[in-house]
Amino acid sequence: MSLEILTYSFMHRALISGIAIAILCSVVGLFLVLRRYSLFGDAIAHSSFGGIALGLLAGIYPLWTAYGVSIVSALIITRIKDKFNISGDASIAVLLSSGIAVGLVVIGFSGGFTIDIFSFLFGSILLVSVDDTVLILLLTGIILIVILLLYRQILYSTFNEEQAKVSGVPVEKINYLIVFMAGITVVTSIQLVGVLLISALFVIPNVTAIMYGKGFKQTAIISMSFSVFSVVVGILISYVFDITPAGTIVLLSIGLLAGTMGIKSAGLLSKN
Amino acid sequence: MLRAVEISNLTVQYPDVKALDDVSFVVNQGDFLGIIGPNGAGKSTLFDSMLGLNTKYKGEIKFFGEDIRKSKNYLKEIGFVPQKPIFEKNFPATVSDVVRMGLRNESDENKIDEILQQLWIHELRNRQIGELSGGQLQRVFIAKALVNNPKILILDEPVTGIDQQSIELFYSILRELNSKQKITIIWSSHDLDAINQLANHVACLNRTLFFHGKSEKFFSDDELVKQYSEASMQEHMHHH
Ligand SMILES: Nc1ncnc2c1ncn2[C@@H]1O[C@H](COP(=O)(O)OP(=O)(O)OP(=O)(O)O)[C@@H](O)[C@H]1O
Ligand SMILES: [Mg+2]
Numbered sequence: 001m002s003l004e005i006l007t008y009s010f011m012h013r014a015l016i017s018g019i020a021i022a023i024l025c026s027v028v029g030l031f032l033v034l035r036r037y038s039l040f041g042d043a044i045a046h047s048s049f050g051g052i053a054l055g056l057l058a059g060i061y062p063l064w065t066a067y068g069v070s071i072v073s074a075l076i077i078t079r080i081k082d083k084f085n086i087s088g089d090a091s092i093a094v095l096l097s098s099g100i101a102v103g104l105v106v107i108g109f110s111g112g113f114t115i116d117i118f119s120f121l122f123g124s125i126l127l128v129s130v131d132d133t134v135l136i137l138l139l140t141g142i143i144l145i146v147i148l149l150l151y152r153q154i155l156y157s158t159f160n161e162e163q164a165k166v167s168g169v170p171v172e173k174i175n176y177l178i179v180f181m182a183g184i185t186v187v188t189s190i191q192l193v194g195v196l197l198i199s200a201l202f203v204i205p206n207v208t209a210i211m212y213g214k215g216f217k218q219t220a221i222i223s224m225s226f227s228v229f230s231v232v233v234g235i236l237i238s239y240v241f242d243i244t245p246a247g248t249i250v251l252l253s254i255g256l257l258a259g260t261m262g263i264k265s266a267g268l269l270s271k272n
Numbered sequence: 273m274l275r276a277v278e279i280s281n282l283t284v285q286y287p288d289v290k291a292l293d294d295v296s297f298v299v300n301q302g303d304f305l306g307i308i309g310p311n312g313a314g315k316s317t318l319f320d321s322m323l324g325l326n327t328k329y330k331g332e333i334k335f336f337g338e339d340i341r342k343s344k345n346y347l348k349e350i351g352f353v354p355q356k357p358i359f360e361k362n363f364p365a366t367v368s369d370v371v372r373m374g375l376r377n378e379s380d381e382n383k384i385d386e387i388l389q390q391l392w393i394h395e396l397r398n399r400q401i402g403e404l405s406g407g408q409l410q411r412v413f414i415a416k417a418l419v420n421n422p423k424i425l426i427l428d429e430p431v432t433g434i435d436q437q438s439i440e441l442f443y444s445i446l447r448e449l450n451s452k453q454k455i456t457i458i459w460s461s462h463d464l465d466a467i468n469q470l471a472n473h474v475a476c477l478n479r480t481l482f483f484h485g486k487s488e489k490f491f492s493d494d495e496l497v498k499q500y501s502e503a504s505m506q507e508h509m510h511h512h
Contacts, residue, residue: 034363034364036360152372152378155369156373159359159363159365160358163354163357164373166324166325166350166352167347167376168348213362213400215364215398216369218364
């Protein structure tokens, strides 16, 4: 393996966007995992599939329609869930299947555009443009700033909604905000791992980090580090061996999870 | 005397049961009110309504003279310790993280150490919340409730499943908060002895309010005491 690959500008763009997405997914994902909403990322990703198909059919840049459809459907499903008291996992199932169903019907009408769809299903990080990279950095920056500003309220309402409410935290608004940010994060990340593997980025580094039994900030930092490591190493390995980055990234983070489980069951992870 | 809380004709009707029926009472600032009543008496429902968690009630609830339907500002002056502090067992938060969640003014970081010291849990500050014993956990939640210097502390039956030694410590903390720091305390409990020692007012609740008044008056009425100690005995058997 030669270091030459680090000089290619497409590789710079891939690594920069990849790192931003890794950090973003791990932070937003941590709140989703702790809210027992692990599969929400997956559900939004599937509904974005419907959005992508619509965009391709209408001749609009598919990520824009994906943003629109994902965010709107995520907010609607959250509203329905609260109003009719549907459980989190059931509402995720509804969102997930309706997104795919819309996508399939739209593809049927268009006579099929399987090649374009493929890159959205599995990601195409080595193909990100300068514009894509700028957009990814911008959205990552905005979402991280919002989370930092509302850190206490978001954490508190994740910990316990009722107590947060009693402390005057506007819990409902915070919940919608998280769903909204998750929608943006998912669609932004599609370019990295595609629709099918997105929840891996949301969930695996966080489940791994939580096992270390640390405080909140440390857990978030551990998760981010694992996530960035998997993405960077995954992109490099996949380029060198000419395999798909998405699969490699996810397998690496599963490797870190398995390693952590090994350390933990060997009793080496003492608390404190 | 200043009125901290004023509850008038409070009625809560759930789909299947009337949990509270025409309950009215006043808590003055500096009072220590013990609320007693058997399971299902409506104690938690009363607190939920006072804290804005249940808005489907009839009647009126005022804090510091202002109707809580008009403004949620009163919540700033209240610390609440829930009956069951529910959270994910492996939630990645230390004791200081949890207390910090309650802190409205994030620049008051010192206040966290101060309150942890006051409650004898400072050495636990970096421990994960899921590893604590019931008694330690309870003090963490009291610390979270106290970290904003509330004027009123509301505790919903917070001693079930805690050993005797921790209970004694907890009672002495409550006594000090009320007598030295002049915090108004509203506390629901099954422990008549403790209420006798600590509270200066008693309310007996069982859907309606059976008694409300000075605690000497309650404890000099043998009939009433007998009735409620039996109710609380059943309660204890329920829990074991
Ligand atoms: N959210 C709710 N929906 C419907 N009924 C409720 C609800 N909460 C409480 N109840 C009912 O209202 C009555 C009063 O319940 P509440 O929890 O207020 O009693 P409690 O005095 O706190 O009891 P405990 O000592 O067991 O904590 C009970 O019959 C209960 O079943
Ligand atoms: Mg109760």
